[in-house]
Amino acid sequence: MSYNSATLGSGSRTAGRTFEFGRTHVVRPKERHQATIVWLHGLGDKGSSWSQLLETLPLPNIKWICPTAPTRPVALFGGFPCTAWFDVGDISEDGPDDLEGLDASAAHVANLLSTEPADIKLGIGGFSMGAAIALYSATCRIIGQYGNGNLYPVNLSAVIGLSGWLPCSSTLRNRMERSHEAVRRAASIPILQCHGLADDVVAYKHGEKSAQALSSAGFRNLTFRTYDGLGHYTVPEETDEVCHWLTVNLGLERSQAY
Template sequence: MSYSHQSMGSGSRNARGYEFGRTYVVRPKGKHQATLVWLHGLGDNGSSSSQLMDSLHLPNIKWICPTAPSRPVTSLGGFTCTAWFDVGEISEDGHDDLEGLDASASHIANLLSSEPADVKVGIGGFSMGAAISLYSATCYALGRYGTGHAYPINLQAVVGLSGWLPGWKYYSSKPPVIQTLFLLLNVTWSFFLFYFN
């Protein structure tokens, strides 16, 4: 397993003042054909995501696994943990933290900005990581962040596992048309499969 964080802005602070945690990189073991930023869920970190991605044995993919900023989360009674944005409640009437969403989407785009032109780039995540992936995909589809600034990355794949689309009500009157591969999965039950070698 090859991890790196020097070039990934570990502990970097973006223009909006959010301090992101350490970024972990799992380098491809074969020909580098794709780079995916994989985003963890609420309270998790990039380290555990990188270990999971390395176990998938996909030799041509470079995985970039950043860690979200630590911040108080309203739905957790103000408890501070790693979160890509603040969440009050997950409902149609819930408040969307557009500042936090844009800050995280911008950080993710920055992580992909130096990838070679011949490498496909994408984003994916689990739970809150899926939510920020879908929000970033919406920014890509519309060509701009919620703030109106241009979205700089040409996403070619988006993966969301057990997530939701935050900020959807701001974009529902302008549904975008894009040709990007999306994989969305959600389950109502889960199980663990133990494999002993």
């Protein structure tokens, strides 16, 4: 019941910058492998923090991959460097989107999933900024390409965003109009969003508006859960919801402990 760690990070090159990702931690399935989910940490955190929690969940058929974001200057902190999936200066619908950083992290996640066996269901989940990448990846999947136009290579069967928001929400509908397959794909991909009403880091309204943007763009299989009194952290009630939702939507064998 220990997690295995990859010893090397990997780089992702875009037109302007090269991003060096940190250490990746892997939680192996304890029973028959049915699904692989990349789980993304929040701003300033690392993959090992979440791998330890995910290992305790009663989901023995899931392999969890927990990468660590690159260390980069973050505008929100006045340019101070920390682990971040993309640069962010203002967490709001009106703030500028770091499309280059978003695409690099989404591509890194897709690359991690692309080597999984063909019969394994694939998913992406995350907390806070990690949730932002998970939701952004969902839009890339249904449109079929990243924001930079490169093809998105993997099929997603589940997307989870805890205490997060959707980057590029203002341009989502315009991007979808370029793809005939986007509406059909959007209707089929399951998404779970959870947000605390007392979140003082990523305000509840940003999570709610993100869910509304996804729904209006055609994401019909979206569940939005609200937690009264929950701040910017997770609680057992929320992780229980995640376990139940994944078990149902991925058709997982139920753990005897669940």
